[in-house]
Amino acid sequence: MNSERPALLLARHSVFRGLAAHAVLITYTIIALFPVFVIVINSLKSRRAIFADPLALPGPANFDLVGYVTVLEQGNFFRYFLNSLTVTGASLFFVLLFGAMAAFALSEYRFRGNTLMGLYLALGIMVPIRLGTVAILQMMVASGLVNTLLALILVYTAQGLPLAIFILAEFMRGVSSDLKNAGRIDGLSEYTIFFRLVLPLVRPALATVAVFTLIPIWNDLWFPLILAPSEATKTVTLGAQVFIGQFVTNWNAVLAALSLAIVPVLVLYLIFSRQLIRGITAGAVK
Amino acid sequence: MRLRPHVIVFLAPAVVVYTALMILPLIGTLNLALFSRAPDGGAVFSGLRNFATLFGDPRWSGAFWNALANNAWFFLIHMLVQNPVGIMLAALLSSPRLRMAAFYRTAIFVPTILSFVIVGFVWKLILSPIWGIAPGMLDAVGLKALFAPWLGKEEYALTALALISVWQFVGIPMMLIYAALLSIPDTVIEAAEMDGVTGWSQFWKIKLPLILPSIGIVSILTFVGNFNAFDLIYVAQGALAGPDFSTDILGTFLYRTFFGFQLQIGDPHMGAAIATAMFAIILLGVCIYLFAVQSRMRRYEF
Known part of the structure; x- marks a missing residue:
């Protein structure tokens, strides 16, 4: 085995590990923030829009600050x-x-x-x-x-x-x-x-x-x-x-x-x- | 060694505030447990009769053991889910050269800073079969059959609430373990790397033994927090801890007894007896930790 390959393997291995770490952390971040996101987006929508589609983002059609x-x-x-x-x-x-x-x-x-x-x-x-x-x-x-x-x-x-x-x-x-x-x-x-x-x-x-x-x-x-x-x-x-x-x-x-x-x-x-x-x-x- | 003046100065403010506002009121509560309500509305000394009722009367003891068993399950889920997930997140966050670590750490801690008022309300909305974000999302991935009104079913409600609590508090073990991992000196890690110990084996063989005292603290904090829990159950299921008391834990049992509910009027004396029992349970757990676990743990000074 020549001297470069282990280093290359190690580098590839650590890139993979880095991606896996990011994947886990991003997944958990989404789980952590999702409920807060739900409250905030729906607070900016009209009453009808809250019930019709709770996950829709507030836009010109349903934006309402009445709350x-x-x-x-x-x-x-x-x-x-x-x-x-x-x-x-x-x-x-x-x-x-x-x-x-x-x-x-x-x-x-x-x-x-x-x-x-x-x-x-x-x-x-x-x-x-x-x-x-x-x-x-x-x-x-x-x-x-x-x-x-x-x-x-x-x-x-x-x-x-x-x-x-x-x-x-x-x-x-x-x-x-x-x-x-x-x-x-x-x-x-x-x-x-x-x-x-x-x-x-x-x-x-x-x-x-x-x-x-x-x-x-x-x-x-x-x-x-x-x-x-x-x-x-x-x-x-x-x-x-x-x-x-x-x-x-x-x-x-x-x-x-x-x-x-x-x-x-x-x-x-x-x-x-x-x-x-x-x-x-x-x-x-x- | 004699108690020197500066030791007294260091201790006095904390001891005075703590004694006056915590210990004395608590003694007042324990004292209440030894009295019963007299027919004329006053209180009469009744010794341990309230405890005899609590453990002897089947109506009371049934409710008590139900609450205790539910509380034990609540704690078990935290130990099996919250703490391992917290340690894993801390280990990932502390890996060197990780980008956006500050962002992840901040975001994952956000649920912990929310009040129970908000947490209870939002999860009830998400899991609601009517407004239902959860059924809609499961439907979108073709798993609608898996949905059940988890908070409304006796067999799922307690586990669902425990997982909501895990969601809310996973930031605490994460932060404590993260701080412990960062305080491991670089020289120790470098020495391990010199010896070819890297990655997961470095975590298991070098870091984990060094952060064991912190894991011990996390475990005991989880235990105490869980056996004092009340708010989440109260805001999500009400003081009756439904359905059919399946989510009743010691805190809600105490609250109902102390302040009363619906047709039953509050009984401060029985409430105080339950509070005393809770105190004994928690004291037992903490003593086991202090004497059996902490005293055997090795601590490293860097």
């Missing part, structure tokens, strides 16, 4: 959007800061009760915070926080912390201890080591935790309904749900409301996913 007009006339979507943004942003900030600090304490220091504290904080992953709703509601009534965004921020921070601590601690155990000890020899305080050395190294984990924390908060229906249902504090998800309830047979309006509820979280995710890519690659190149 969006109904939604924008009825709802207060801009206010809802700001509320969701405030609640999600503030909760995310506290979850990441407090979560990373606690994860560092658990993964870095050996102190009495470390394992016990880890288990205590992990309890929250296992139990949905919803099981405590009655007591939370009583607490919020007593402190006058009902129908404030602060009530939601507090609950979501508590809800997000356990998982954040669990994941971040797992990642922080992988950070080289030589680096931290070198910092200590140079006289850095434990706080500096945490904020300057460790946090930048776990950026991929932080971005991952951020995405996982953000989504359930943005999409939650339960706590906005119970703790902050007033018009001034409604979130986008609650607003959309209330709207679907009121306009159950008006498919144009429901599809338009769903499309509008998808857009903000999609934009938020796209912004974050760029951070995610940067974070992941920064973490991989050590």
Whole structure:
């Protein structure tokens, strides 16, 4: 066998593998996006066209914005959007800061009760915070926080912390201890080591935790309904749900409301996913 | 070692918020399970009688075991479909020189960011025998005979909902495994290539052992998420988890008991007893993971 053929075979083999990889990924991408596509195209069509041919693209013959007009006339979507943004942003900030600090304490220091504290904080992953709703509601009534965004921020921070601590601690155990000890020899305080050395190294984990924390908060229906249902504090998800309830047979309006509820979280995710890519690659190149 | 001041500073904010808003309310709920409604509307201490009813009274225990069995099937489908598919997608995405990787990753994660309100509504539309995108599409490829109103049939509904849930959440294992695969140092991969270990054998022999801790995390998150699930069943089938309770899982069973439905009024005390049982099941699963699996897993520091 001459020396060129194995290389040629290998190259052909890898081209084939590349095509197969693309085929699988494209197929799955279509499966993932198809339902969203169905909602969005039908929200732009007239009522008759929605029923006649659900898969037809909106065109001059069937284009109709009546659904969006109904939604924008009825709802207060801009206010809802700001509320969701405030609640999600503030909760995310506290979850990441407090979560990373606690994860560092658990993964870095050996102190009495470390394992016990880890288990205590992990309890929250296992139990949905919803099981405590009655007591939370009583607490919020007593402190006058009902129908404030602060009530939601507090609950979501508590809800997000356990998982954040669990994941971040797992990642922080992988950070080289030589680096931290070198910092200590140079006289850095434990706080500096945490904020300057460790946090930048776990950026991929932080971005991952951020995405996982953000989504359930943005999409939650339960706590906005119970703790902050007033018009001034409604979130986008609650607003959309209330709207679907009121306009159950008006498919144009429901599809338009769903499309509008998808857009903000999609934009938020796209912004974050760029951070995610940067974070992941920064973490991989050590 | 003594608890030093900076350790307390690092731990305090998380511990305070978490204790006040999660642990104390949960204890309040567990406490509720030990009481029963008195004829005058108040609550009387009844010890473990609610649990005796839950497991002893055939009406209650039948519903409970049905929900638990359905929940186990729901979890099994996630482990057999969601996690292998997630790992496969992550492995494909992390292959070097793959073009459009960022696009695929972003697109495949999109269902995960949607709310249950949207997911439930759209899948009901697609699978509906009346409006029917699914029957039309099957018809187009000559497989119309295969169509059934999956969400309306007792034997298919739970599996269909589990697969919808898989569709929605496959992005989570994909992202976690992807991050783990990227954090494998290039030197390890280069060393493997020097030794002629490439392609699939490189994945099985080098990468998979290194990402096992992440697969462990994914599995336990799936377990906890599935045994807490509620929203998807609720938005797609309602609190009655039809047809004929065939999609009833612990979350919907708890919700019905706690808040009541149709002719039955809500019973916070029985609801709290179910919540306690769910807590015990999940605690058991997590303990098995922490003590039997995680402690034996080898972790590599790079």
